[in-house]
Amino acid sequence: SAVISQKPSRDICQRGTSLTIQCQVDSQVTMMFWYRQQPGQSLTLIATANQGSEATYESGFVIDKFPISRPNLTFSTLTVSNMSPEDSSIYLCSVATGGLTNEKLFFGSGTQLSVL
Amino acid sequence: AQTVTQSQPEMSVQEAETVTLSCTYDTSESDYYLFWYKQPPSRQMILVIRQEAYKQQNATENRFSVNFQKAAKSFSLKISDSQLGDAAMYFCAYTDRGSTLGRLYFGRGTQLTVWP
Numbered sequence: 172s173a174v175i176s177q178k179p180s181r182d183i184c185q186r187g188t189s190l191t192i193q194c195q196v197d198s199q200v201t202m203m204f205w206y207r208q209q210p211g212q213s214l215t216l217i218a219t220a221n222q223g224s225e226a227t228y229e230s231g232f233v234i235d236k237f238p239i240s241r242p243n244l245t246f247s248t249l250t251v252s253n254m255s256p257e258d259s260s261i262y263l264c265s266v267a268t269g270g271l272t273n274e275k276l277f278f279g280s281g282t283q284l285s286v287l
Numbered sequence: 288a289q290t291v292t293q294s295q296p297e298m299s300v301q302e303a304e305t306v307t308l309s310c311t312y313d314t315s316e317s318d319y320y321l322f323w324y325k326q327p328p329s330r331q332m333i334l335v336i337r338q339e340a341y342k343q344q345n346a347t348e349n350r351f352s353v354n355f356q357k358a359a360k361s362f363s364l365k366i367s368d369s370q371l372g373d374a375a376m377y378f379c380a381y382t383d384r385g386s387t388l389g390r391l392y393f394g395r396g397t398q399l400t401v402w403p
Binding site: 206214 | 337
């Protein structure tokens with residue numbers, strides 16, 4: 172299994188500001204994923220972060236709003252830019268381990284973001 | 288596009304009894320993984336069980352087992368000898384084994400209550 176540390180665990184932010192969320196894994200992984208869970212909803216994939224290349228964003232999510240960094244194989248950050256109350260959600264990072272024959276996907280503990 | 292449907296927003300079970308959570312999915316792929324995740328109030332996403340589509344045998348993990356019906360695209364979770372600690376939101380999820388390996392598609396979740 173993979174141990175994923177995510178911080179901050181929660182934050183309350185003002186409209187128009189930005190927040191950077193960090194995700195640290197205890198082993199090297201090729202792909203890291205960022206998800207959003209809006210209140211009372213399921214998880215939606217924001218983007219896939221590969222080391223050494225630009226992140227791949229899902230429909231409805233753009234780099235200017237959610238810039239992602241992936242400087243090495245154990246770390247990634249997601250920034251929520253120019254926040255509005257609609258950005259209030261739980262943000263989770265995820266990693267895939269085990270390769271094609273034993274694929275397992277693990278999650279960090281999430282960042283609870285509230286925007287006032 | 289892949290979709291995952293959980294038709295039971297809420298379920299309840301008496302402690303020590305058995306409960307089954309339903310999940311159906313839609314995909315044109317033949318090789319994929321299916322997962323059940325548990326999300327307690329701590330919001331940590333915990334992997335409960337995993338099924339590979341090419342395996343006919345149903346996955347089991349202690350008190351948790353699945354009924355995987357590939358032709359029907361059905362993937363239900365059975366929890367035996369339910370415990371109070373099983374109370375949580377349960378999400379069914381899908382990922383391809385191809386180029387999008389690791390990108391999870393989630394159902395809307397089933398909130399499980401366990402009564403003492």
